[in-house]
Amino acid sequence: MKIDNHSVAGRHQVSKKAKALIFIVSYNAERFIEGVLERIPGDVWTNELYDSEVLLIDDCSRDDTFKRARAFSEKEGSRPITVLFNPVNQGYGGNQKIGYFYAIQQGFDAVVLLHGDGQYAPEYLDRLIRPIIASEADAVFGSRMMKKGDALKGDMPVYKWLGNKALTFLQNRILGAHLSEFHSGYRAYSTEALSSIPFKYNSDYFDFDTDIIIQLLLKKKRILEVPIPTFYGDEISRVNEIRYGIKIIISSVQSRVQRWGIFYHPRFDTEGKRYPYVPKFGFPSSHQFAFDAVPPRTRVLDLGSGPCLMEKELKKKGCSVVSVEKHFDDTPQDSSEHITADIDKFDLSKLPGDFKTILALDVIDQLRAPELFFERIRDRFSENHTDIVITVANVGFIMTRLSLFLGLFNYGRRGILDLEHTRLFTFRSLRRTLEMSGFVILKEKGIPAPYPLAFGWTGFAGLCLSINSLAIRASRSLFSYQIAVVARAKPTLEVLLERARKAVSGK
Incomplete structure (x- = not known):
């Protein structure tokens, strides 16, 4: 990268005023670049609120854009203007990433x-x-659409105006936004807001601007629009409108379905952490299945209890619950009811007393060795007629199969392909694992996707649940979002041998 880091007297002096960067992206703009720099108003350079600097990055132009910009910078020695040159073209979005960084x-x-x-x-x-x-x-955002008719008066081509209006309408509906225009390239950002979003994962193409709007919306940042004039002159448009339109709609839809756990891309992962574990009661779900499987007023062992959601509900049934979790957030630790431990390494033999039911909800697919886990369960509880309730994600779910078919098999922060999942199961593979580990399956059920978590408690969510439940009846392996099983350990070989010896001595 060539750099013209023109020294300016007093440029690095300490100032109590805020600092604003005017970032100019340019490519083959030799006819316009000097005029753009000259038109920066004096009140932007000198005012009581902020100090301004200009950063111009020429994206490997094939004309004299860089030379003319550098010459202007040297001529305007009193103003802080930095001119950079990308030796390899980064694209419209890629160039922005450098400037924001x-x-x-x-x-x-x-x-x-x-x-x-x-x-x-x-x-x-x-x-x-x-x-x-x-x-x-x-x-x-500077918007050309806030004042009716201004865009067309500024010679925006009618087909561009229609496309802008149609795409903005669709994106507002998909994203739940209320912007007058998604497609203006005239924007200002706080660097604090930019630091909070993963813009480095955004497209290098012109849909970068849509990606960054989506990220700001996901972070619930405050977006203000101001009207700006429209100007279409003899500049060359480098946007392929069809490609651009397809890409921004795809990005908008992807960001929406990522909230449902169906799709994942790090550019829409604005939280950077695991989604909170939320209760799923009152509709067909893994939590409701487990709750219904536990008899009232019995003792329950909840392995991998998370925020103890099941414990709170089961106590309403008069149950006594011992919860085991690697990290408790808001509950007492290392008490008789809350044990801090890694399930993969937890010594079950140290648990006092017997349990009627063991819960392993969304746990098995996060273990390094589920077979060893089941072996330890069998060794400890096979003589107690203890039932184990297991729920896991169904990797055979139709959306996962479709994603694999399309080459989109990617992990996320929740859902079937949760980043924390180390093992993936289908109905058949879970059944085989349990049977090989010495368990008898007492009940097996397919669970629909948790639509109320995606759409809220709406009629549409209820309709989706009903349709999904009917589809599960037709093909459990294809339409179940999760697999729910109640199983019981068979006696171990040691127990069977001891029983055989006792039977002989009793005759």
């Missing part, structure tokens, strides 16, 4: 994106920057 790294408070071809008016820079500096918004 620079803004964060250099400690700017706000960064505003400006195009080097003059399509967006530099005269409006201050209107985008000020709400960020004043903490009134996390992002400010």
